[in-house]
Each structure stands twice: as structure tokens, then as C-alpha cells.
Amino acid sequence: METPDKKELITEMVSLLKAYEEPYEEGAWENFNGVSKSKKGTYLLWIGIAALFAVILSAMPFIFDSNPAQNTVVVKNKPQKNTIPSTPAEDVIHVPDLRRSESGKMKRVAKSASSKSAVADQLLAIVPVTPVKEATIAVVKESQQPVDQQVPVERSVKPLAEPLHKKTFSEFLEGETKVAKSPQVDKSSKWNFGVELSPTMLQSKVNMGAGITTEYKLSDKFSLSSGISYVALNAGQKFADPQPVSLMSSKKLVSMEANIRAIDIPVSLTFNVNKRMYTAIGVSYFNVLSERRNNNYLTQLEVSKSALNSSTGQIESYQTQVSQQNSEVTQDIPLDGNSYLGFINFSIGHKQTISKNHQIIIEPFLKVPVGKLSTEDLKLGNGGVKLRYAF
Amino acid sequence: MEVKAQRSVDKSNLLYQEIIDGLAAHDKRVQERIYIHYWGYLMGVAARYVKDRGVAKEIVNDSFIKAFKSMYDFKHNHVIEDFQKSFKAWLATITVRTALDKIRKDKSPLSFVETYDNLRMDHVAVDDKLHVDDIMKLIFQLPDLHRTVFNLYEIEGFSHDEISKLLEIPTSSSRTYLTRAKQKLRELYTNTIQLTDGNSR
Numbered sequence: 001m002e003t004p005d006k007k008e009l010i011t012e013m014v015s016l017l018k019a020y021e022e023p024y025e026e027g028a029w030e031n032f033n034g035v036s037k038s039k040k041g042t043y044l045l046w047i048g049i050a051a052l053f054a055v056i057l058s059a060m061p062f063i064f065d066s067n068p069a070q071n072t073v074v075v076k077n078k079p080q081k082n083t084i085p086s087t088p089a090e091d092v093i094h095v096p097d098l099r100r101s102e103s104g105k106m107k108r109v110a111k112s113a114s115s116k117s118a119v120a121d122q123l124l125a126i127v128p129v130t131p132v133k134e135a136t137i138a139v140v141k142e143s144q145q146p147v148d149q150q151v152p153v154e155r156s157v158k159p160l161a162e163p164l165h166k167k168t169f170s171e172f173l174e175g176e177t178k179v180a181k182s183p184q185v186d187k188s189s190k191w192n193f194g195v196e197l198s199p200t201m202l203q204s205k206v207n208m209g210a211g212i213t214t215e216y217k218l219s220d221k222f223s224l225s226s227g228i229s230y231v232a233l234n235a236g237q238k239f240a241d242p243q244p245v246s247l248m249s250s251k252k253l254v255s256m257e258a259n260i261r262a263i264d265i266p267v268s269l270t271f272n273v274n275k276r277m278y279t280a281i282g283v284s285y286f287n288v289l290s291e292r293r294n295n296n297y298l299t300q301l302e303v304s305k306s307a308l309n310s311s312t313g314q315i316e317s318y319q320t321q322v323s324q325q326n327s328e329v330t331q332d333i334p335l336d337g338n339s340y341l342g343f344i345n346f347s348i349g350h351k352q353t354i355s356k357n358h359q360i361i362i363e364p365f366l367k368v369p370v371g372k373l374s375t376e377d378l379k380l381g382n383g384g385v386k387l388r389y390a391f
Numbered sequence: 392m393e394v395k396a397q398r399s400v401d402k403s404n405l406l407y408q409e410i411i412d413g414l415a416a417h418d419k420r421v422q423e424r425i426y427i428h429y430w431g432y433l434m435g436v437a438a439r440y441v442k443d444r445g446v447a448k449e450i451v452n453d454s455f456i457k458a459f460k461s462m463y464d465f466k467h468n469h470v471i472e473d474f475q476k477s478f479k480a481w482l483a484t485i486t487v488r489t490a491l492d493k494i495r496k497d498k499s500p501l502s503f504v505e506t507y508d509n510l511r512m513d514h515v516a517v518d519d520k521l522h523v524d525d526i527m528k529l530i531f532q533l534p535d536l537h538r539t540v541f542n543l544y545e546i547e548g549f550s551h552d553e554i555s556k557l558l559e560i561p562t563s564s565s566r567t568y569l570t571r572a573k574q575k576l577r578e579l580y581t582n583t584i585q586l587t588d589g590n591s592r
Contacts, residue, residue: 009515009580010573013526014545017439020523021431029426032452 030329190217194361194390196229200382207233213388215270223270225280233260235380254325257294260380263287266345278349284367286342292329299324343367347386361388407471410478417463425462426455432479433486439542440490442531450493454486487547491557494535515577529579533572540565541572 192215200207211229218224238255268282306317347365354360363386406428413421433454437447458481465481467474530538539558543549544565551569555562 007517009517009521009577010545012517012521013529013576016521016523016526017435017546020435022434022438024427024431028430028448029423032426032455033423 192390194388196386196388198384198386200384221272225270226267229264231262231264252298253295254298255296259292260288261290263289268345276351280347282345284343284345294327294329296327342369344370357391359390361390363388404471407475411474414463414465422459429482433482436483436486437490450486450490454489458482458485515581529576532579533575537568537572540568544569
């Protein structure tokens with residue numbers, strides 16, 4: 001019934017299934033790589049956004065730091081403002097306040113001559129020596145007396161204190177107003193934000209980048225700047241002496257092109273030569289979001305062709321070389337998805353003020369690749385002109 | 392012929408050596424080699440568990456993602472022949488587990504039917520040349536759970552204990568499902584042959 005060469009169904013099924021392989025579908029890797037990279041890309045984009053927030057958040061303490069200082073000054077001043085004896089009627093109301101606030105301060109002056117209180121120091125500086133001593137002694141004595149005895153004593157103090165403070169406080173307040181105003185001026189000038197567009201020249205190809213920038217003024221001459229920008233670089237490399245891809249192949253790699261999209265986070269130190277000119281040096285964190293490389297090959301094939309020889313009327317075959325140039329998308333994308341401390345940046349900038357807080361900046365720059373980026377086959381060093389609008 | 396075969400062996404050895412070196416050097420570029428070389432095989436594995444080709448591709452890609460994460464720590468004895476077998480088996484195991492996870496995620500637990508004829512066919516001989524496409528058609532006529540047990544035991548080589556853990560079923564059930572799956576396959580095959588013979592007459 002059954003011939004020995006016939007196999008059992010299950011055994012045959014199992015052996016067939018075990019050995020079964022589907023033919024590779026062209027483009028499967030590209031799809032896979034694209035999908036996994038896009039996931040990665042989104043992830044990296046979020047890192048970039050997080051970095052931007054980190055830069056902004058790190059700026060916050062500086063912004064808020066100046067505010068409490070201002071508030072402290074204002075609060076300290078308030079009692080003094082109320083104590084200005086402008087009319088006699090007001091004197092009756094304000095003198096106790098003056099006395100209390102002054103007595104407090106004077107006490108400190110009496111206890112410690114080296115007190116750091118701004119108000120007390122200023123008072124000490126302005127008020128002539130002898131009357132202050134008297135006033136101090138009088139006020140200190142008063143403060144030790146019971147509350148119900150305060151009113152009569154106030155009257156005796158008032159004539160002594162009034163001529164002294166009239167001049168002192170008006171001057172003091174003027175000084176304070178200046179002090180109060182000055183931090184605001186500092187605040188507006190210390191921070192500087194901007195948007196930029198940077199056309200870049202990279203081996204005779206123009207690439208574009210765009211981003212936002214921020215600058216913190218350290219002193220009149222120096223400032224620290226950072227930002228985040230999106231750059232698209234088209235880099236190429238031509239091989240003067242094309243080498244065959246492998247020993248057996250006549251295919252030669254002639255040139256290579258790469259298209260890189262990346263997030264560039266520069267940090268640089270700026271030196272202001274004068275109000276309009278500055279120079280900057282810094283480094284860039286370079287995060288490659290996507291990379292695409294094309295290899296251009298030159299293939300030389302020996303082919304045999306046949307042609308009709310018109311003189312003899314016979315078909316003759318002959319050997320000839322055919323050159324063919326073709327471009328292939330390469331899978332070798334070593335930069336893709338990686339981050340580097342990639343460039344050293346040099347730049348010179350010219351500021352053109354268009355209104356009080358608005359400036360247009362033209363900044364020629366040069367980026368020199370370092371580390372991993374400099375060892376790449378591609379020449380990624382680039383230069384260009386940044387156009388920045390700062391506010 | 393012999394020279395041709397020798398060349399193909401050399402070529403594939405070169406590829407495996409390249410993979411071994413790439414893994415040792417933690418070179419990301421080896422991923423593409425592995426993907427292209429094993430994609431077809433893993434598609435074959437995934438296609439035994441899910442009927443939908445799109446889902447099978449998804450399983451294969453997910454398996455590669457998992458494999459690419461841990462393959463650099465893959466232990467082997469640096470003998471190409473051994474590596475070839477063990478690495479392939481390792482990838483297949485990842486794919487099987489990914490497929491089972493996918494099935495569980497989509498519809499859990501694996502459904503099965505008990506309505507079987509009491510036909511007892513222990514031995515069915517193959518008359519004509521079998522084609523994988525035909526086998527796949529037969530396999531997908533089996534209830535999910537029976538097909539899965541058949542695949543895991545007969546093709547992947549898992550033991551009943553392992554299958555019971557993987558599918559969270561008793562070992563005895565695994566044995567029963569396997570027997571029934573085989574019986575059903577024989578029955579289905581016989582029916583198909585009879586039908587084809589009938590038509591041809």
C-alpha cells in the first residue's frame with residue numbers, strides 16, 4: 001500500500017516548515033530603519049525641547065533674583081516715606097511712626113557702630129555728628145519709657161529731629177529712588193532674546209538653519225549666550241582617487257553626499273569690543289536627528305558588442321568598456337541618532353540698534369568640527385552669516 | 392557544481408564571521424546585515440502563528456528591535472557553524488515569544504474548538520510534493536491553540552513543560568492538543584487529496 005520512499009505527512013510538513021524562509025522583501029530594512037529611527041527622532045526632539053526649557057528655567061533664578069532685592073529696598077523705604085514732615089498737621093500723626101522706626105534703627109546704631117543696615121548707615125553718613133548723638137540718646141531713652149509717657153516726650157523730640165531730617169530724608173529719598181530704578185535698568189539689559197536665521201556655506205552648497213537664542217550679560221564687556229537651532233546640512237565628499245568597492249568588483253566609489261538634519265545647541269562667550277561689535281567663541285552640542293547618505297559609484301563593464309562591418313558585410317563582435325554612473329542610498333549612517341560635542345564656533349558680530357530694545361545682528365561665523373565629527377569622511381566644517389533679531 | 396557550492400559556503404561563512412565581529416565590536420552597522428539575512432526566516436516563523444501578513448511583519452520587526460537590544464551580549468563559542476545554528480534559534484525563539492505576546496494582546500486566551508471527528512489516523516503518507524503554501528492553508532484550519540501547540544512542539548522543539556508555561560495551560564492539555572492537531576492535519580490533508588482526486592476524475 002505504502003511505498004517506502006513516501007514520507008509521513010507530519011514529518012514532511014515539519015521538515016518543510018523548519019527549512020522554510022520567505023524571500024527578502026526589498027525595502028523591508030529601510031522601512032524598519034525608518035520606523036525605529038522616527039521613534040528615536042521624536043524621542044530626541046523631546047530631549048531638545050527639554051534642553052530648551054532647561055535653558056529658560058536656568059535663566060529664571062537670575063530674573064527673579066533681582067526682584068526680591070528691589071522689593072526689600074522698597075519695604076525698607078516705606079516707613080521713611082511716611083515720616084516726611086510736610087505739614088505741621090501731618091507731623092502729629094507721623095512723628096510717633098518716625099520715632100518708632102528711627103528709635104529701632106538708632107538703637108541698632110547705638111548698640112553696634114558697624115551695623116550694615118542701609119538706612120542707618122545713610123543716616124549716619126548724612127546727619128552731622130553732634131545732633132545725631134543727642135537725637136540718638138534722646139530716642140533711646142524714650143524707647144525705654146512706658147507707652148503712656150510717649151506723647152509728651154515726642155513733642156520735646158520733634159523740634160530737634162525735624163530740622164535734621166527734613167534735609168536728610170529728601171536727599172536720602174532721592175538717592176533711594178536712584179537705587180530703586182537702577183536694578184530695573186540692569187534687568188532689561190542683562191537678558192537678551194532673539195530669533196535667528198543662518199544660511200551656511202558648506203562646500204559650495206548653501207544650507208539653512210533657524211533657531212532661537214538667549215544672551216546673559218555677565219559684565220559690560222562679557223556675556224554668555226546660548227540657544228537652540230535646527231540645521232540642515234548637505235555635505236559632500238569627492239574622492240580624487242576612486243578605489244574599487246571590493247577586489248572582485250569594477251565598481252568605484254567616486255563621491256558621497258550626506259544630508260544631515262540636526263539640533264545644534266551652542267554655548268558661547270561673547271566679548272563686546274564696543275557697543276556695536278563683538279566676538280564670540282564657544283562650543284556646540286550637535287544632536288543628529290536624521291542622516292541620509294548617497295554613494296555615487298562609477299562602474300566600468302567590459303561588454304562584447306557586435307556590429308555590421310560595412311566593408312566586409314559581416315557581423316563582427318568586439319570588446320568595449322561601458323562606464324555607468326549610479327547613485328545608491330547607503331545604509332551606513334554612523335551619525336544618525338547620535339549626539340556629539342561637535343563644533344567649536346568662532347564668530348564676529350555687528351549690532352544695529354533699531355529701537356530701544358530691538359536690534360538686528362549680523363554675525364559671520366565659522367564652525368570647526370571636533371571629536372567624532374572631525375574624524376568622519378564628510379567635511380562638516382562650515383561657515384556662514386547669522387542674521388539675528390534680538391529683543 | 393561542487394566549486395559553486397563551496398563558494399556559497401565561503402560567502403555565508405564570511406557573512407557569519409562579519410556578524411560575529413560586528414557583535415563583538417558593538418557595531419550598529421551589523422544590524423542591517425542581520426535584518427536582511429534573517430528577515431525571511433523570521434517571517435516564516437511569524438507566519439505560522441498569525442495569518443495576517445501585516446501582523447507577521449510587525450512581529451518580525453518587534454522581534455528585531457528586541458534582538459538588537461540584547462544581541463551584543465549573545466554568548467557563543469566563536470565556531471561559525473555553532474554560531475549559525477544557535478543565533479538563528481535564538482532569533483526564532485524571540486519571534487515565537489513576540490508572536491505569542493501579540494496573539495495574547497489581540498485576543499486572549501487562544502481560542503480552541505473541541506468538535507473533532509473521531510477519526511483515528513496515525514499515518515498518512517504524502518502522495519505528491521507538498522508545498523509550504525498548502526501546508527499553511529492546512530495549518531490555519533486548525534483551532535488557534537492546537538496550531539500553536541503543534542508549531543511550538545513539532546517545529547520550534549519546545550517541550551510540553553515549556554509549552555504549558557508559555558501558554559499557561561496544563562501539560563496534559565498540551566499533549567492532547569498536539570495529538571488532536573496532528574490528527575486534524577491528517578484528516579484535512581486526506582480530505583483535500585480526495586477532493587482533488589474527485590475533481591480530476
